[in-house]
Amino acid sequence: MSKRHADLLFSFRPLLRRAIHVQEYRVHVSGIPRICHRCLSTDAKPTPSGRNSNPAVPKPSPDLSHLNPPPDDYSRFIFQDKCRSVIYAGSGGNGCVSFLREKYIEEGPPNGGDGGSGGSVYIQAVEGLTSLHKLARRGVIRAGRGKHGQGKSKGGKRGTDVLIQVPVGTVVREIDRYDPVAEVENRLREVSIELDEDGELEMPSIDRNRWVLYPGSKPSDFLTTKFPKPVPRRQNIAAMEPKAPIYLDLSQHMDKPILLAAGGVGGLGNPHFVSRSMTRPKFASKGEGGVRLELDFELKLLADVGLVGKPNAGKSTLLRSLTNSRTRIGNWEFTTLSPSIGTVVIDNHTGRPLVESKGKIPRTNFTIADIPGLIEDAHLDRGLGLGFLRHIERARTLAFVVDLSTDDPVEGLKILWNELGQYQRLRDLEVPPESDETNDVRGLPELNVQHGDDVGVDITPLRLKPLPPLTLPSIHTKPWFVVATKADLPETRTKFEYLQEYLSLVERGLVELPGSLNQKRWNKKIHAVPVSAIRGEGVSRIPKLVMEFLDE
Numbered sequence: 023m024s025k026r027h028a029d030l031l032f033s034f035r036p037l038l039r040r041a042i043h044v045q046e047y048r049v050h051v052s053g054i055p056r057i058c059h060r061c062l063s064t065d066a067k068p069t070p071s072g073r074n075s076n077p078a079v080p081k082p083s084p085d086l087s088h089l090n091p092p093p094d095d096y097s098r099f100i101f102q103d104k105c106r107s108v109i110y111a112g113s114g115g116n117g118c119v120s121f122l123r124e125k126y127i128e129e130g131p132p133n134g135g136d137g138g139s140g141g142s143v144y145i146q147a148v149e150g151l152t153s154l155h156k157l158a159r160r161g162v163i164r165a166g167r168g169k170h171g172q173g174k175s176k177g178g179k180r181g182t183d184v185l186i187q188v189p190v191g192t193v194v195r196e197i198d199r200y201d202p203v204a205e206v207e208n209r210l211r212e213v214s215i216e217l218d219e220d221g222e223l224e225m226p227s228i229d230r231n232r233w234v235l236y237p238g239s240k241p242s243d244f245l246t247t248k249f250p251k252p253v254p255r256r257q258n259i260a261a262m263e264p265k266a267p268i269y270l271d272l273s274q275h276m277d278k279p280i281l282l283a284a285g286g287v288g289g290l291g292n293p294h295f296v297s298r299s300m301t302r303p304k305f306a307s308k309g310e311g312g313v314r315l316e317l318d319f320e321l322k323l324l325a326d327v328g329l330v331g332k333p334n335a336g337k338s339t340l341l342r343s344l345t346n347s348r349t350r351i352g353n354w355e356f357t358t359l360s361p362s363i364g365t366v367v368i369d370n371h372t373g374r375p376l377v378e379s380k381g382k383i384p385r386t387n388f389t390i391a392d393i394p395g396l397i398e399d400a401h402l403d404r405g406l407g408l409g410f411l412r413h414i415e416r417a418r419t420l421a422f423v424v425d426l427s428t429d430d431p432v433e434g435l436k437i438l439w440n441e442l443g444q445y446q447r448l449r450d451l452e453v454p455p456e457s458d459e460t461n462d463v464r465g466l467p468e469l470n471v472q473h474g475d476d477v478g479v480d481i482t483p484l485r486l487k488p489l490p491p492l493t494l495p496s497i498h499t500k501p502w503f504v505v506a507t508k509a510d511l512p513e514t515r516t517k518f519e520y521l522q523e524y525l526s527l528v529e530r531g532l533v534e535l536p537g538s539l540n541q542k543r544w545n546k547k548i549h550a551v552p553v554s555a556i557r558g559e560g561v562s563r564i565p566k567l568v569m570e571f572l573d574e
């Protein structure tokens with residue numbers, strides 16, 4: 023090799039190294055780590071050195087460094103399970119007052135175009151989203167307003183629609199609404215209207231702002247012009263709006279979005295007001311204002327599996343071993359301070375699920391939530407408080423993560439169940455206090471902007487109406503299983519056997535779990551899975567088990 027070639031190769035070395043690294047990464051990002059499932063013993067067997075073994079090609083050892091990373095190697099998972107947003111449908115554009123002007127046509131007919139209708143707001147629950155933080159960050163959500171009509175019968179452009187995407191399992195509830203069209207309808211009903219023979223009426227002065235006059239008109243023209251009876255109008259699609267007050271439980275993935283609020287309909291141009299008595303109307307109607315909604319979004323379903331365990335039990339390590347999550351791991355308590363959600367891909371991205379579910383559309387993935395550690399008296403708001411007990415309540419199945427290296431894993435499990443039982447008791451007894459997060463109001467400053475010049479909306483400050491807590495299924499009715507971690511450490515086998523004995527007694531109803539309420543419990547086979555999350559051993563049993571529960 024010439025010196026020049028050698029130099030060239032040398033300069034490419036970092037690139038080559040990076041390419042090799044990418045290859046390695048691909049090995050463990052494809053869903054469940056492909057790790058040979060040996061029995062969980064600490065001593066590694068020597069590799070048999072036979073004639074076939076090729077010493078030149080060393081067997082690639084799975085890179086497990088991501089399961090025991092330094093504490094600063096993590097990515098922040100932003101999580102929010104509640105938020106409030108103010109949503110404006112777009113207002114309609116105004117109609118136009120204009121007349122045909124052509125050579126030899128002195129007083130042409132009216133030809134003002136109609137205003138465009140305002141943009142509508144749609145909502146869609148999609149798989150793949152796990153948190154409401156993006157929605158919360160958007161604050162006030164506005165659909166575009168319709169453009170005004172123009173002369174020569176040119177209609178205004180429609181306002182742009184807005185799509186709100188939320189995770190599957192979101193409940194949308196209405197806190198407050200202001201509907202300008204309903205307001206006009208009510209006012210018309212209340213005020214006694216005296217119609218003259220032609221069906222015309224003297225409009226009260228407050229309704230001036232429903233009309234556009236010919237450019238150059240004086241305000242006094244409002245008094246001299248006879249306006250027709252105002253007819254508040256809505257877009258046809260408004261019939262598809264959910265019934266007020268809005269309550270949507272979006273528990274399924276939606277292929278198509280649904281309408282939340284239709285935009286205001288555009289105003290009519292002056293040709294619409296031609297009558298026998300008025301052949302050249304010098305007014306057009308303004309567009310209807312868009313509805314304003316204040317909505318509360320709350321995640322009812324956080325994840326398919328919730329990891330419940332004491333601090334430092336190894337929940338985050340387990341999540342890392344099952345998913346591509348890069349949640350923080352540290353050898354101290356309360357490393358995890360807010361939930362982090364990972365997705366377990368069970369089809370290895372091939373479209374063919376590893377776990378078949380009979381007669382159903384096969385699932386290709388499920389989600390796991392790493393919830394902060396639970397300590398004794400958590401139900402009294404100790405540790406990280408009631409907040410994360412709320413997260414546990416929102417998981418479809420529960421995986422109790424028990425640390426086998428502790429003195430008594432059974433006692434650990436009992437403490438967990440006791441806390442859950444106490445929390446459920448409190449939940450059944452009284453309405454838990456709403457957290458500060460719920461009263462968080464966003465977007466107040468922007469409230470004064472929309473409609474200001476057009477429709478004369480009275481601007482009321484946002485009301486902090488407390489909503490009743492969501493009704494959720496009892497924790498005791500959820501399917502659950504136990505994951506016994508740190509099984510690679512010495513003397514864990516006997517502890518695991520002891521744990522299994524205890525669980526079989528619970529299963530047969532010979533021992534009552536602490537925290538039991540007089541409620542129907544989930545009473546099927548209780549599985550206990552020994553794993554060494556740090557080595558990725560034994561974890562492959564978990565997806566199969568979870569899929570059985572989710573298929574039920």
Ligand SMILES: Nc1nc2c(ncn2[C@@H]2O[C@H](COP(=O)(O)OP(=O)(O)OP(=O)(O)O)[C@@H](O)[C@H]2O)c(=O)[nH]1
Nearest residue numbers: 334335336337338339352356357358395508555556
């Ligand atoms: N030997 C061994 N150590 C483990 C295993 N799983 C976790 N650990 C260690 O246990 C410690 C705690 O792990 P984490 O995953 O942060 O525990 P956690 O339950 O998420 O803790 P919190 O977030 O504080 O609730 C870390 O030092 C891990 O390396 C395991 O299977 N075997």
Ligand SMILES: [Mg+2]
Nearest residue numbers: 337338357358
């Ligand atoms: Mg953790």
